[in-house]
Amino acid sequence: MPLLEVDRLSVAVQSDGLLQPVVREISFTLERGATLGIVGESGCGKSLTSLAIMGLLAGTPVRITGGHIRFDGRDLLALEARERRRLMGAAMAMIFQEPMTSLNPVYRVGDQIIEAIEQHRRCSRRESRERARELLQQVRIPDPAGKLDFYPHQLSGGMRQRVMIAIALASDPALLIADEPTTALDVTVQAQILDLLLELQRDHGMAILLISHDLGVIAETCNRVAVMYRGQIVERASSVALFAMPRHPYTLGLMRSVPNPDVDPDSNLVRDARNEPGRLDAIPGRVPAIDERVDGCAFHPRCSMAEPVCRRDDPAVHDRNGHESRCHFADTLS
Amino acid sequence: MTTLLDVRALKTHFTLKRRPGSTWFRPKPILKAVDGVSFTIDVGEVLALVGESGCGKSTVGRTLVKLERATGGQAMFGGTDILPLSTKAFRPLRRQIQMIFQDPFASLNPRLTIEQTLAEPLRIHGLATNRTASRKRIGAMLEQVGLAPDAMHRYPHAFSGGQRQRIGIARVMVLAPDLIVADEAVSALDVSVQAQVLNVLKDLQRDSGVAMLFISHDLGVVRHVGDRVAVMYLGRIVEIARTKALFERPAHPYTQLLLASIPRLDPARRGLRPKLMGEPASATAMPSGCAFHPRCPHANQRCIDATPELETRADGHAVACHHADKLTAGHAA
Amino acid sequence: MSAATLGSRMGGQLVAPFRLFRGRPVALAGFLWLLFVAALAVLGAVITPFDPLEIDPVNRLLEPASPHWFGTDHFGRDTLSRVVVGARMALIIGLGTVVVALTLGTLIGVLSAWFTSLGHVLMRIVDVLMAFPALLLALVLMTLLERSVLNTIIVIGIVYTTTTARILYGMSLKLKNEVFVDAAICSGASTASLLFRHVLPNLASPLLVQASFIFAFAQLQAAALDFLGLGLPPEIPSWGNMLAESRTYITRASWLLLFPGAAIILTVFSMNLVGDALRDRIDPRFRDDIAGV
Numbered sequence: 001m002p003l004l005e006v007d008r009l010s011v012a013v014q015s016d017g018l019l020q021p022v023v024r025e026i027s028f029t030l031e032r033g034a035t036l037g038i039v040g041e042s043g044c045g046k047s048l049t050s051l052a053i054m055g056l057l058a059g060t061p062v063r064i065t066g067g068h069i070r071f072d073g074r075d076l077l078a079l080e081a082r083e084r085r086r087l088m089g090a091a092m093a094m095i096f097q098e099p100m101t102s103l104n105p106v107y108r109v110g111d112q113i114i115e116a117i118e119q120h121r122r123c124s125r126r127e128s129r130e131r132a133r134e135l136l137q138q139v140r141i142p143d144p145a146g147k148l149d150f151y152p153h154q155l156s157g158g159m160r161q162r163v164m165i166a167i168a169l170a171s172d173p174a175l176l177i178a179d180e181p182t183t184a185l186d187v188t189v190q191a192q193i194l195d196l197l198l199e200l201q202r203d204h205g206m207a208i209l210l211i212s213h214d215l216g217v218i219a220e221t222c223n224r225v226a227v228m229y230r231g232q233i234v235e236r237a238s239s240v241a242l243f244a245m246p247r248h249p250y251t252l253g254l255m256r257s258v259p260n261p262d263v264d265p266d267s268n269l270v271r272d273a274r275n276e277p278g279r280l281d282a283i284p285g286r287v288p289a290i291d292e293r294v295d296g297c298a299f300h301p302r303c304s305m306a307e308p309v310c311r312r313d314d315p316a317v318h319d320r321n322g323h324e325s326r327c328h329f330a331d332t333l334s
Numbered sequence: 335m336t337t338l339l340d341v342r343a344l345k346t347h348f349t350l351k352r353r354p355g356s357t358w359f360r361p362k363p364i365l366k367a368v369d370g371v372s373f374t375i376d377v378g379e380v381l382a383l384v385g386e387s388g389c390g391k392s393t394v395g396r397t398l399v400k401l402e403r404a405t406g407g408q409a410m411f412g413g414t415d416i417l418p419l420s421t422k423a424f425r426p427l428r429r430q431i432q433m434i435f436q437d438p439f440a441s442l443n444p445r446l447t448i449e450q451t452l453a454e455p456l457r458i459h460g461l462a463t464n465r466t467a468s469r470k471r472i473g474a475m476l477e478q479v480g481l482a483p484d485a486m487h488r489y490p491h492a493f494s495g496g497q498r499q500r501i502g503i504a505r506v507m508v509l510a511p512d513l514i515v516a517d518e519a520v521s522a523l524d525v526s527v528q529a530q531v532l533n534v535l536k537d538l539q540r541d542s543g544v545a546m547l548f549i550s551h552d553l554g555v556v557r558h559v560g561d562r563v564a565v566m567y568l569g570r571i572v573e574i575a576r577t578k579a580l581f582e583r584p585a586h587p588y589t590q591l592l593l594a595s596i597p598r599l600d601p602a603r604r605g606l607r608p609k610l611m612g613e614p615a616s617a618t619a620m621p622s623g624c625a626f627h628p629r630c631p632h633a634n635q636r637c638i639d640a641t642p643e644l645e646t647r648a649d650g651h652a653v654a655c656h657h658a659d660k661l662t663a664g665h666a667a
Numbered sequence: 668m669s670a671a672t673l674g675s676r677m678g679g680q681l682v683a684p685f686r687l688f689r690g691r692p693v694a695l696a697g698f699l700w701l702l703f704v705a706a707l708a709v710l711g712a713v714i715t716p717f718d719p720l721e722i723d724p725v726n727r728l729l730e731p732a733s734p735h736w737f738g739t740d741h742f743g744r745d746t747l748s749r750v751v752v753g754a755r756m757a758l759i760i761g762l763g764t765v766v767v768a769l770t771l772g773t774l775i776g777v778l779s780a781w782f783t784s785l786g787h788v789l790m791r792i793v794d795v796l797m798a799f800p801a802l803l804l805a806l807v808l809m810t811l812l813e814r815s816v817l818n819t820i821i822v823i824g825i826v827y828t829t830t831t832a833r834i835l836y837g838m839s840l841k842l843k844n845e846v847f848v849d850a851a852i853c854s855g856a857s858t859a860s861l862l863f864r865h866v867l868p869n870l871a872s873p874l875l876v877q878a879s880f881i882f883a884f885a886q887l888q889a890a891a892l893d894f895l896g897l898g899l900p901p902e903i904p905s906w907g908n909m910l911a912e913s914r915t916y917i918t919r920a921s922w923l924l925l926f927p928g929a930a931i932i933l934t935v936f937s938m939n940l941v942g943d944a945l946r947d948r949i950d951p952r953f954r955d956d957i958a959g960v
Contacts (some may be wrong), residue, residue: 041524041525041526042524156613157387159613186386186387186551187553187592187595188386188592188595189386189613190595190597192610192611213524213525215525215599216596216599219597219601219603220597220601220603239601240601240602243599253526254525254526257525257526257528257529258525258529259529259532259554259555259557260554260557260599261553261554261556261557261581261593261596262581263557264557264578264581270558272533279533279537280532280533280558282526282530282532283526283530284530286494286496286526286527287524399853401849425855428853428854429855432854433849433850433853435849437846440845441846441847441850442847443851443865443868444847445868445871446864454851454854454860455854455855458855458856459855502850505850505854509854
C-alpha cells in the first residue's frame with residue numbers, strides 16, 4: 001500500500017463570491033522511502049496541493065472541493081480535526097520556502113525544536129534538549145550545542161533551513177513535504193541542503209514530496225516526477241524516463257526554455273522555434289488567469305503542436321510503461 | 335574595441351548601526367559590500383557579473399548608477415570619473431547609463447499609466463518635444479518589446495510580471511542609452527516567461543549595440559547572455575574571462591565549485607557532485623588573505639596570509655588565486 | 668502632474684458611493700446624513716422658517732411644538748432655524764481644519780521623511796506637541812488668539828497636523844525606499860518631481876481617510892471650545908455655541924441641548940462610519956497606520 005495516495009483531489013479558491021478551481025482532480029501516489037517531485041510554474045496549484053495534504057487550508061479562502069487524500073490507508077479528509085492534528089507533525093512534516101517567516105523570530109532556535117519534540121513524546125527538559133542537539137547535528141549544523149541558543153535572525157538562510165529540517169525530523173516522520181525548500185537559497189547552499197535531504201531520507205527511510213519550479217532540483221533529487229500545469233498533472237514518470245524523453249509539450253517546452261550552463265549559446269544546439277540561433281525556445285504566451293476559461297487541453301493556446309482536437313477535448317491520460325502524459329499526441333512526441 | 339566604462343578599485347562600504355549591547359567605544363561595524371573591484375566594459379559588450387547573495391554584485395550596479403555612494407575608486411565613463419559627480423552634474427549622464435530592476439511588481443509607479451512612466455525620462459532629457467512625438471516613440475518602443483502600443487494607456491496592475499519587466503526594459507531603451515545595468519532583470523520571473531524576456535533583451539542588445547552590465551546569480555542565464563563573465567565573492571572579483579573560456583576552463587576554485595553545484599537535468603548525477611562546504615563569511619568580518627580560503631579545498635598558509643590579486647593571463651583570462659596555474663587543467667567535475 | 672489630474676484620479680478611485688457602502692447600510696445612512704448636512708449648509712438661510720438671529724422675547728423657552736418644531740431658546744430664537752444654519756459652521760470648521768491639517772501635515776511629514784536631518788528635528792517637535800492632549804493644546808493656542816472662525820480653524824488644524832505629519836512621515840519613508848522611486852531617480856527626475864509625481868499621489872488614499880477622521884473630530888473639538896467659551900464668537904450660530912448657551916437651561920429647556928447635541932453626534936458618527944468604509948475599501952494595508960486620530 002502506498003504511503004500517500006492522492007485520489008482525484010480538487011481544490012478551489014473563493015474569490016468575489018465565486019469558487020474558482022485551481023487544482024482539478026489530480027491523483028498520485030508516493031511509496032514509503034521514495035521521492036516524488038512536483039514541478040510547475042507559479043499558479044499551477046502545486047503549493048496548494050501540498051497545503052491541502054497537510055491540512056493547512058483552514059481559515060483561508062481555499063477549499064477542498066473533491067477527492068480523497070489517504071495516508072497509510074486512512075482517509076485524511078474524513079478524520080476529525082483532532083485526530084488529523086495528531087497525525088500531522090507525527091507522521092507527516094512540512095518545510096517551507098522562507099525559513100525566516102516559518103521560524104518564530106522571538107524564540108531561540110533550540111526552544112522551537114524542543115517544542116516540536118515535546119509535541120510527540122514526554123521527556124524531561126534535559127532529554128529534549130539533548131535530542132534537539134542531536135537533531136541539529138544530524139542536519140550538519142556546526143557547533144550544534146551552541147546554536148541551540150541562537151535566534152533565527154542570527155543564522156544564515158542555509159542554517160535556518162537546516163533548523164527547519166531538524167524541527168521536521170523531531171517526530172521521525174514517515175513523510176516530509178518540502179515546498180520550494182531551496183528556492184530562496186544560493187546555489188551552493190542549495191546543493192548542500194538537497195544532499196542533506198537525500199542523506200536523511202536514506203538514514204530514516206523517509207518519503208519526500210518535493211515541490212519546486214526548478215527542473216534541475218527535481219532531477220537531482222527525485223525518483224519520480226509529476227509535472228503540473230493549470231491545476232492538472234500533465235505528465236508523470238520516473239525522473240530518468242521523463243528527462244530522457246519527455247512526452248508532453250509543456251515539459252519539453254520547459255526543458256528547452258531553461259538556458260543550459262553547459263551549452264555554448266552560439267553553437268547549433270541553441271535555437272528557438274523559428275530555428276534562429278542563440279535564442280531560447282521560449283514557450284509563447286502565458287499561464288491563463290485563475291478565472292479564465294480554456295476549453296479542451298489547458299495548454300493548447302501556447303502549444304506549437306495544437307490541433308483542432310486539442311481545442312475541443314481535454315486529453316485523457318496516455319500511459320506507456322508507467323510514463324503517463326495528458327496529451328493527445330503523447331505517443332508522437334518522441 | 336573602444337572602452338566605454340573603466341572601473342578601477344571600486345569600493346562601497348556601508349557603516350552599520352552598532353548592535354544593541356555592544357560597547358560604545360568600539361568602532362561601528364563596516365560592511366565592505368564592494369571591496370576593490372576593477373573591470374572594463376567595451377562599447378556594445380555584455381559583461382555578466384555573477385555571484386551568490388552577499389557578494390556585492392548588486393551594490394556594484396547600484397553604485398555605478400549612483401543609487402549608492404562609492405567609498406573609493408574610480409569609474410571612468412567617456413573620460414570622466416562619474417563617482418565624485420554631484421547629482422546635478424550627473425543628471426545629463428543618466429541618459430546614457432540606465433538600470434533595469436529585478437522586481438517587476440515594484441519597479442513601476444502604480445499611480446501612473448505606462449505612458450506617463452515612459453514619458454518621464456523622455457521629458458527630463460528633452461528627447462520628445464511634444465506629446466505626439468512622445469507617444470510615437472513610446473508606442474514604437476512598446477512594440478519592440480513585444481507589447482501592443484495601446485498598452486501605454488493602462489496601469490501597471492493590468493499587466494503580468496513578464497509584461498511589466500518588458501515595460502521596464504522599454505523605459506530604459508527609450509532613451510537609447512550607451513550602457514544598461516541589468517540587476518537580476520529576469521530572476522523574479524517564471525521559467526517560461528524568463529526565456530521570453532531574455533530573448534527580448536538579447537535581441538534589443540544586439541540590434542542597438544548597447545553595452546550591458548548583466549548582474550545575475552543564475553549561471554545558465556549568464557552563459558546565454560554574456561560576452562564576458564566576472565565572478566564575485568565577498569566583495570571582490572575572483573575571476574574574469576570570456577564566457578566560453580570561463581565555463582569550459584574555470585580557473586578559480588570557487589568558480590569550479592559554483593559550476594559543479596548547479597543542478598542539471600540529469601537524474602544520474604544524484605549525489606555525485608562535489609560539495610562546497612560551509613557558507614560565505616560575513617562581509618563585516620572578512621577572513622584574512624583570500625576571502626575564500628575557509629572553504630577552499632586547496633587552501634594553504636599563503637592563502638591565509640596574502641590576498642591574491644587579479645592577474646590577467648595572456649589570453650585575457652584573469653584569476654585571483656595563488657594556485658591558478660596548477661588548477662587550470664580542466665575543472666573539478 | 669496638475670492638481671486637476673490628481674483630483675480626478677482621486678475621484679476615480681473614490682468609486683460610486685453605493686459600491687463603497689455595499690454591505691454597510693449604516694455607513695450608507697451616515698453618508699446620506701452628511702449629504703443632508705451639506706445641503707442644509709448651502710441652502711440654510713433660505714429654507715429656515717424663521718430668521719435664526721431674530722429675537723422674540725415674548726416667545727422665549729417655548730417647548731417644541733408647531734410652529735417652533737424644535738422649540739425656542741432664552742432669546743426666543745427658533746431652535747430649528749439655528750440648527751439648520753449651524754450646519755454651515757459645522758461644514759466650514761470641518762473643511763477648514765482638514766485643509767490646514769492636511770497641508771501642514773503633508774508638508775512636515777513628507778519633507779521630514781525625504782530630508783533625514785531636517786526630519787529628526789521636525790519629528791521631535793511633533794512628538795512634543797503630541798504629548799499634549801488635543802483639547803489642552805487647542806485651549807492654550809486659543810487663549811493666545813481672539814475668538815473667530817479663522818482662528819478656531821487654524822488652532823484645531825494645528826492640533827491635527829501632528830498626527831497627520833506622523834502618519835505621512837512613516838508612509839513617505841516607506842515610499843522613499845520603493846523600487847519605482849529608484850527607477851525615477853535613474854531616469855534623472857529632480858527631487859521636486861519625485862515628491863510630486865511619485866510620492867504624493869501614493870499618499871492620496873491615506874490622506875483621504877485621514878481627512879474624514881479629522882473632519883469628524885474637529886466638530887467635537889470646536890464644540891468643546893465653544894462650550895468653554897473659547898471657540899467661535901457667540902453671535903455666530905453654531906451647534907457648539909448652542910450647546911454652550913443651553914447650559915443654564917438644561918433642566919428647564921432640555922430641547923436646547925438635545926437638538927444641537929444630536930446634530931453633532933450624528934455628524935461625527937456619520938463621518939466616522941464613512942471614514943471606516945473608505946479605509947477598508949482603499950487599502951487594508953494602511954489600517955494600522957491610521958490609529959493616531
